[in-house]
Amino acid sequence: xxxxxxxxxxxxxxxxxxxxxxxxxxxxxxxxxxxxxxxxxxxxxxxxxxxxxxxxxxxxxxxxxxxxxxxxxxxxxxxxxxxxxxxxxxxxxxxxxxxxxxxxxxxxxxxxxxxxxxxxxxxx
Numbered sequence: 091x092x093x094x095x096x097x098x099x100x101x102x103x104x105x106x107x108x109x110x111x112x113x114x115x116x117x118x119x120x121x122x123x124x125x126x127x128x129x130x131x132x133x134x135x136x137x138x139x140x141x142x143x144x145x146x147x148x149x150x151x152x153x154x155x156x157x158x159x160x161x162x163x164x165x166x167x168x169x170x171x172x173x174x175x176x177x178x179x180x181x182x183x184x185x186x187x188x189x190x191x192x193x194x195x196x197x198x199x200x201x202x203x204x205x206x207x208x209x210x211x212x213x214x
Contacts, residue, residue, distance in 0.1 A: 095146055102154055145174070147202045156199060163195055171198060 171194040180201040
């Protein structure tokens with residue numbers, strides 16, 4: 091699991107460098123390639139829900155921004171978002187049971203932004 095976090099951080103760092111120097115055509119080709127790679131990956135089982143427990147939302151928010159975090163989390167299903175909220179202590183699963191996908195996504199983003207901004211006045 092720790093190795094997955096290091097790999098993800100490395101990929102995000104490289105992508106941020108690529109985004110700074112690339113044009114729309116390069117990004118389109120990259121997106122197509124990533125979709126092909128994703129198709130080759132084994133399908134996710136409902137019990138395992140990879141990604142939800144291993145993603146570091148704070149690191150992504152800090153390094154890539156809220157829009158990139160939104161793009162990543164939009165790939166998660168409702169159950170993965172609920173598990174993420176619960177594992178981070180943002181909300182209990184019974185509190186999020188009736189929320190739809192967009193509401194769950196916004197809740198995660200709001201909580202990450204709020205927690206990331208805590209104590210910001212003292213750090214400046």
